[in-house]
Amino acid sequence: MMEMAIARIRQLSAHEVGHTIGFTHNFAASSNENASVMDYPHPQFKIENDEIVVADAYSSGIGAWDKITVKYSYADIPSEMQEKDFLNSVIAEADDQELRFITDSDARASGGANAFGHLWDNGSSPAEGLKDLLEIRKKAISNFSIDNIRTGESYSTLEDVFVPLYFMHRYQTEAVSKVIGGLDYTYAVKREQQNPVKTASVQDQKDALSVYLKTLDAEVLAIPKNKLELFPPRAYGFGRSRESFKSNTGVVFDAIGAAGTASNLSLQYLLHPERAARLIQQKALDNSQLSLDELLSGLINSTLKKTFKDPYLQQIQNTINYNVLQHLFNLAAHKNAIHQVKAITNSTITSLEAWLESNSNNEVFRSQLLLEIKQFKEHPELFKPMVQAPKIPDGSPIGSFD
Numbered sequence: 011m012m013e014m015a016i017a018r019i020r021q022l023s024a025h026e027v028g029h030t031i032g033f034t035h036n037f038a039a040s041s042n043e044n045a046s047v048m049d050y051p052h053p054q055f056k057i058e059n060d061e062i063v064v065a066d067a068y069s070s071g072i073g074a075w076d077k078i079t080v081k082y083s084y085a086d087i088p089s090e091m092q093e094k095d096f097l098n099s100v101i102a103e104a105d106d107q108e109l110r111f112i113t114d115s116d117a118r119a120s121g122g123a124n125a126f127g128h129l130w131d132n133g134s135s136p137a138e139g140l141k142d143l144l145e146i147r148k149k150a151i152s153n154f155s156i157d158n159i160r161t162g163e164s165y166s167t168l169e170d171v172f173v174p175l176y177f178m179h180r181y182q183t184e185a186v187s188k189v190i191g192g193l194d195y196t197y198a199v200k201r202e203q204q205n206p207v208k209t210a211s212v213q214d215q216k217d218a219l220s221v222y223l224k225t226l227d228a229e230v231l232a233i234p235k236n237k238l239e240l241f242p243p244r245a246y247g248f249g250r251s252r253e254s255f256k257s258n259t260g261v262v263f264d265a266i267g268a269a270g271t272a273s274n275l276s277l278q279y280l281l282h283p284e285r286a287a288r289l290i291q292q293k294a295l296d297n298s299q300l301s302l303d304e305l306l307s308g309l310i311n312s313t314l315k316k317t318f319k320d321p322y323l324q325q326i327q328n329t330i331n332y333n334v335l336q337h338l339f340n341l342a343a344h345k346n347a348i349h350q351v352k353a354i355t356n357s358t359i360t361s362l363e364a365w366l367e368s369n370s371n372n373e374v375f376r377s378q379l380l381l382e383i384k385q386f387k388e389h390p391e392l393f394k395p396m397v398q399a400p401k402i403p404d405g406s407p408i409g410s411f412d
């Protein structure tokens with residue numbers, strides 16, 4: 011643990027020195043085998059022989075992109091070369107290595123469209139990265155125990171230690187959302203052989219959606235029942251902080267609320283009005299592309315149309331389903347949603363209503379959803395973006411612009 015913490019501090023130090031000598035963030039560097047210390051690195055874990063390995067959590071040394079920026083800004087220009095030719099040759103070197111550069115404005119936006127520029131993500135394929143991370147998260151949750159705190163520490167601390175583990179997939183999820191309706195683009199200037207923008211491939215978008223829906227799966231979001239015994243109400247003097255789970259159950263740990271928070275996060279990125287509008291445009295330009303209808307029906311099939319025999323999983327599912335419905339309302343009523351998006355979303359809500367009416371499972375909860383759909387259809391203007399899901403605890407380990 012100490013070695014890993016020191017590796018992180020070493021990486022962070024290089025990052026801050028990078029700012030000091032004039033470099034900005036390159037959030038696409040993780041897609042180029044961690045080509046820059048100017049990205050935000052998520053620790054790289056892997057599973058080997060059924061154990062989580064943390065030995066290579068952070069890279070050491072600067073990356074290929076950093077060598078380019080240092081050379082471009084600080085190298086002595088060979089005496090036989092003109093400055094401009096030298097600088098162009100450095101850019102050509104970056105092109106040869108297919109290095110990407112995407113910074114804050116494109117990577118931080120919640121409706122972001124760049125398929126490669128993300129904060130705290132890993133890997134050249136965001137979807138593959140998420141698949142791996144969900145496996146690691148599952149294993150780490152199953153390993154989680156009282157031994158995750160020191161002897162003599164309050165049990166209340168254990169709940170806070172669990173937060174970054176439970177939400178471990180939050181940044182990689184955000185990264186995957188940007189592949190859906192996403193683009194591969196650069197900040198190119200006019201030169202030879204430029205291809206400054208292309209749409210993320212159909213296969214990449216479909217793979218991204220399929221993994222993304224796992225972040226809305228009750229079995230992925232349910233905290234195992236035996237782990238809940240580790241979280242008693244907070245001790246006197248050890249109250250909840252901004253880094254704790256929030257609760258709808260008073261002093262009691264809110265297991266259903268935790269799934270509500272995580273699913274709300276996924277839905278907020280997936281059903282962003284700009285992403286939905288891009289899907290309409292991409293489909294119009296290329297009929298093989300993923301459509302908004304396909305995305306919405308995939309979402310409903312993997313959430314609202316799912317039932318569990320286990321009442322705990324079913325209650326988690328009910329919370330996810332409620333969030334899905336609220337986010338559909340939000341998209342249909344959003345002031346920034348184009349009318350094609352509203353049309354498809356409203357039509358999805360109507361089909362869902364018909365399905366709920368014809369279905370006999372989960373009677374009480376189904377009636378509530380139908381009531382909410384009726385109210386929304388009568389008075390869409392009264393819809394307020396939902397506030398039921400407990401707010402997600404702070405996650406980014408450093409300030410927003412460090």
Ligand SMILES: [Zn+2]
Nearest residue numbers: 029035411412
């Ligand atoms: Zn920084």
